[in-house]
């Protein structure tokens with residue numbers, strides 16, 4: 201894609217856009233100040249000329265017979281009008297400045313606009329938020345920002361129509377009309393074509409009521425009475441506007457029982473039962489390193505088979521800031537492997553930015569490997585580079601396996617384990633969710649989530665399917681350490697029996 205920045209994919213990207221707007225805001229303020237001065241001057245000129253004309257209208261011939269008046273008339277047309285033009289032309293200087301800004305500053309592209317709308321809808325759906333709440337800037341009952349205006353809602357409704365998300369279109373346009381009626385601020389700067397198009401779209405969707413309301417706002421001054429009737433007659437109503445099946449928000453996987461389970465786990469509606477949690481413990485580990493007796497690691501079981509654990513208080517604030525700073529300049533849009541294991545593809549089931557860092561780029565990174573070794577006993581030689589990721593607006597990673605299904609080079613083997621270092625806390629959403637295990641791990645800054653992806657037989661464990669729930673509020677940072685199976689033969693020996701069959705049924709669930 202030509203969209204190289206993809207601002208929608210991370211919060212750090214959006215900070216760049218905020219800076220752009222800051223600059224433009226200063227420009228615009230300056231423009232308003234200057235224009236106001238111009239207007240004041242021009243108004244003075246207008247009243248000066250008007251006075252002359254009033255005087256002249258009393259007796260034109262007499263007026264022009266005065267040589268001073270004659271001189272002034274000719275002087276005004278000769279000199280003054282040029283000055284007025286110069287003043288008026290200053291607008292062009294402003295347009296030139298904005299043009300320059302467009303070339304020099306960062307601007308979003310259509311894809312950013314599209315994806316940020318999708319993110320809102322994804323959040324709305326995953327966390328079952330109502331449209332009035334979202335439009336009021338409320339997330340799960342907490343108000344974080346200002347309301348969306350009626351024009352904000354209208355634009356979003358238009359975007360959704362183009363995505364063929366017709367039910368959502370109606371709800372957002374209805375919200376727009378509701379806000380329009382409550383709002384005293386009916387006249388907002390706004391692309392002219394949008395109202396007409398939205399009105400037509402509502403007619404297409406069979407919502408004549410809302411269409412009529414919007415029509416009434418349109419060109420209130422010179423409205424032709426019959427035009428709405430004409431519009432209703434000439435606009436074709438869609439056959440099955442309620443059939444949302446085919447739109448981009450409703451791919452078949454999103455309707456599967458597995459995905460619905462995942463969403464419930466993300467919302468915290470499905471959790472482990474007390475019986476399932478009975479054997480889970482919290483304990484200290486110190487066996488794998490000589491000094492660990494003094495400062496043992498605190499480990500919390502989340503699941504025993506397969507093993508999923510959290511290691512608490514691993515990274516210091518300083519280490520976290522260092523890791524983020526090292527990664528920031530290198531963040532690019534996250535990709536996923538094609539099913540054949542080659543190529544890196546962009547998909548909207550994984551929206552984040554990431555960077556790969558060699559461990560020797562800082563002692564803190566080497567320390568991360570050492571900590572995982574000290575806690576698990578694993579040999580960290582065959583670990584991939586550290587992957588640091590930042591999730592933006594509605595950023596997420598749908599359920600997937602971390603192990604590969606294709607053949608890997610003998611020398612390293614498959615990803616035996618995953619360690620996710622949480623580099624931020626998250627206000628809402630953004631859990632790491634294991635639908636089959638009914639676990640949603642809330643990111644806790646400085647902690648590590650660890651699990652084995654493979655059975656002892658080294659077959660992939662399908663129960664480890666997991667995802668990153670959409671971030672509802674916050675900027676989520678993680679660092680992944682993926683360790684491969686080679687050199688773990690004595691640390692995590694094969695069981696005598698083939699233990700992988702237990703997870704096979706989970707593979708077929710789609």
Ligand SMILES: O=C(O)CCC(=O)C(=O)O
Pocket residue numbers: 597602620630631632633666667668669678680
């Ligand atoms: O961000 C998360 O919580 C999970 C990330 C993940 O599963 C991955 O990067 O493979």
Ligand SMILES: [Fe+2]
Pocket residue numbers: 600601602666
């Ligand atoms: Fe993963």
